[in-house]
Amino acid sequence: MSKPLLIVESPTKVKTLKKYLGKKYNVTATAGHIKDLPQKELGIDIEKDFKAKYLQIKGKSKVIQAMKKLAGDSDTVYLAPDPDREGEAIAFHAADILKKKGRSFYRVLIHELTKKGITDALNNPMDLNTDRYEAQQARRTLDRLVGYQISPLLWRRVQGGLSAGRVQSVAVKIICDREREIRAFEPQEYWTIAADLTANTPPEFTAQLARKDGKKIAIPDGDTSAAIVKELESSDFVVEKINKKTIKRNPQPPFITSKMQQDAINRLKFSAKKTMMVAQQLYEGIEIGSGGPEGLITYMRTDSTRIADEAALAAQELIREKFGKEFSLDSPRYFKNKNKAQDAHEAIRPTSVLNTPGKVQPFLSQDQFKLYDLIWKRFMASQMSQALIDQKTISIQAGHYTFTVGGSTVKFQGFMALYSTDDANGKKEKEKQLLPEMTKADVLKLKQIIPKQHFTKPPPRFSEASLVKELEENGIGRPSTYASILSTIRDKGYVDLVKRYFMPNELGFIVNELLVESFPEILDATFTAKMENNLDSIENGSTKAIDVLNEFYTPFKEKLEYAQENMLSVKGVGMSTDLTCPLCGKPLNIKMGRNGHFIACTGYPECTFSSNYTRDEKGKIEIHETKVDNTKVKDCEKCGKPMVKKEGRYGEFLACTGYPDCKHTESVFGDQAGAEINVDCPEKDCQGKIVEKRSRRGKIFYGCNRYPDCTFASWDKPVNLPCPQCDSLYLVEKETKKEGKILKCPTKGCGYKQKVEETRE
DSSP states (O other): OOOOEEEESOHHHHHHHHHHHTTSSEEEEOOSOSEEOOSSSOOEEGGGTTEEOOEEOTTOHHHHHHHHHHHTTOSEEEEESOSSHHHHHHHHHHHHHHOOTTOEEEEOOOSSOSHHHHHHHHHSOBOOOHHHHHHHHHHHHHHHHHHHHHHHHHHHHTOTTOOOOTTHHHHHHHHHHHHHHHHHOOOOEEEEEEEEEEOSSSOOEEEEEEEETTEEOOBOSHHHHHHHHHHHHTSOEEEEEEEEEEEEEOOOOOBOHHHHHHHHHHHHOOOHHHHHHHHHHHHHOEEOSSSSEEOOBOOSOOOOOOOOHHHHHHHHHHHHHHTOGGGSOSSOOOOOOSTTOOOSSOOBOBSOTTSOHHHHGGGSOHHHHHHHHHHHHHHHHHTSOOEEEEEEEEEEEETTEEEEEEEEEEEEOGGGGTSOOOOTTSOOOOOOOOOOOOOTTOEEEEEEEEEEEEEOOOOOOOBHHHHHHHHHHTTOSOGGGHHHHHHHHHHTTSEEEETTEEEEOHHHHHHHHHHHHHOTTTTOHHHHHHHHHHHHHHHTTSSOHHHHHHHHHHHHHHHHHHHHHHSOOTTTTOEEEEEEOTTTOOEEEEEEETTEEEEEETTTTTOOOEEOEEEOTTOOEEEOOOOEEEEEEEEOTTTOOEEEEEEETTEEEEEETTTTTOOOEEETTOTTTSEEEEEEOOSTTOOOEEEEEEOTTSOEEEEETTTTTOOOEESSEEESOOOSSSSOSOEEEEEETTTEEEEEOOSTTTOOEEEHHHHHO
């Protein structure tokens, strides 16, 4: 009889598990999902209660064969993929592949890859969680129904290769809505007035004008400010009131996934994706000199702030030892979960507080250390005493006007000795100025009055951290999905990250506008949040998946059918603007072509005006002067009509004058028109020459002038020199920061290279 088989999700975990389990178990990994919906079809039978068609993922044959071989004739299989919905789906699919008469399957949830965590999981095996699996399947089905039925609409109406997603499209809408707010914002002028004052003892300090006759004051313009300054110059500044109090500040809870991402983005300048990648490494195991890999943190996908009693007690003991009794608590501090968070996991914490950052630093990469240090300190601080802060607020009367100034000092650091209190935007808490000793009725000396003009500012664009916070607060997606959402909306080309802030591009605006018009519910944040709650309800067994899917699909189908007939075609009609054609006066529309978006006259074909465009900071369209050279370059190979040079989104290109009947275009560096570089085509039996070409996106490459008869192409410039190490007929020229210009062999595995200068001597 074969040994019991333990199946995990990540190959990295296998070595860690073998360290603790020895030879008692066979251990293997699925390397992620092993089954999924088909790529080239919907894969959901809507008429048969949304039955899903799951297929073995291409490339997973060896993984599955290894699973079957290690399972052998064993009658026990332990399924230990990650303890979340995706892990549950992997467990179900593995059980389905390995099912055999007499074989038992047990689900084990390993929350930390330590000896205790692994032993506890194996000593408490469970049945596969059908409700959790159904929640994952419902989520996958919803995403497939939206993505695979809306995306083809975008291909036909806008541009090939676009996609829509149940959650990603909502994230894009949030970014677009914020950008519209920014564009619509009109700055309002306002003024502030400050006074530099001195008391009987130093230091000098600055107070701010706050009220007039006891009411909050607003100063709209310079004239009002000047009048107030004139009054103040003849007024006595007298201390009216001094308020002193000591406030208690509590530490924040240990990390949940979203808060870890926000802190890592703000403090460490990591991306959300990088944060999750590094956290995964810390969870799966690092060799720290203990005879094999060891998991350093608990599972990193969680929205629970729960912590184990033994972890809290261990933290208390270490706090007393390192910081002293006054920094410790009499009993552990526990935190309540918000929004009915699932409590299957603990918060993110170190698996052992004794693995201090200093102890493990020699074994970690720089990024691993930075994130581990953050997690360790956040958890330890959550079990430390409150900080005590003395605050002083002073009111100063000057005629009808009241100035205020505040100051604070840290009376007792408490948890702040370990973990600083940065605000949500990653900025250090502003230090308040030091104040001299003062008593009520003291007359202060005025040094100068400082009026200052300001303008209100628009709402800020979203950073990765603030977008994660926005998604979390609105219940959109789940902690485990935030990193992929942020990556997807950039990869799909809808938004750009400019100076660490998200900005929607023109394509993002166009797609968002079409989707909001046709599928308002899908892009509604409240609707999306409700759907996430429905998935939670499926997982906890209070709702059936089929009910959620039916409730969603009935109205969605109606919207889909309407959109298929009525969604605006940006390729054809185009999106209307408030601009008129400079040639004929007819309206101009935004259209999409092979080279991207452009603006064109609705009077086509009588009027052929078209142009690239950009938008100013208010979103107003600015037309570029389109360069059109009507000189014939060549005859169109499709229809024989003249081809002329035009300028598109990616530079100059050749276009057929027979448009729209003939839509043929070519690169200026076309198949026959490229500049030769004096290199024979290296393809066998080809008599062509290599020419410089330009891709549709404007990137230079090198190809044979006999295309399409010969398909040779290279991003690197070929050079007429044979490789001295292999049978390659040519080398390619590359330039790197490290090596400068070099010639290298293009044959995989050869590795020959030399500096360009050596070949020229």
